[in-house]
Amino acid sequence: MSADRPNLIKHLEFIQIAIVRMAANSFVIKGWTVTLVAAILAFTSKDANPNAASIALIPAIMFWSLDAYYLRTEREFRALYDQVRQNPPEDDLEVDFSLDVSKVKTKTAGTLRVAFTRTLAPFYLALIGVILAVWLLAPRLIGGNF
Numbered sequence: 001m002s003a004d005r006p007n008l009i010k011h012l013e014f015i016q017i018a019i020v021r022m023a024a025n026s027f028v029i030k031g032w033t034v035t036l037v038a039a040i041l042a043f044t045s046k047d048a049n050p051n052a053a054s055i056a057l058i059p060a061i062m063f064w065s066l067d068a069y070y071l072r073t074e075r076e077f078r079a080l081y082d083q084v085r086q087n088p089p090e091d092d093l094e095v096d097f098s099l100d101v102s103k104v105k106t107k108t109a110g111t112l113r114v115a116f117t118r119t120l121a122p123f124y125l126a127l128i129g130v131i132l133a134v135w136l137l138a139p140r141l142i143g144g145n146f
Helices: 006-047 050-086 111-115 121-142
Strands: none
Touching: 006 050, 006 121, 050 111, 050 121
16 A cells, blocks of 8 residues: 555544454453452452342353453454455545444454453453352351351
């Protein structure tokens, strides 16, 4: 790609900015998930009620689905980037600067499928495992005094 195609280069930059934003959102979601779950589990131990630990499952599952949405959207923008890069218009003035991913949406996996990829599933399943361990095993390990 040469510098004589400034509109095409700018269009690719716009798509790249969207990709970076989705990746950053995913990172922030993981941070909020750990923070919120840890806070809920800390308050649970303070109140000596192990059943309250089950409340931590709600934000963990909600953030998991939101993270999967961001990853799916990031993949859609990556597919759009590849499409624009591989099939540029003949004339630089024909670049439409569209960020519509509906054309490439059918080629990418759905949100539920993305949730169980190797990038998301280990993190959230481990977190849910910790929540379940605190909820179900802590009373037995501590002898009923949680």
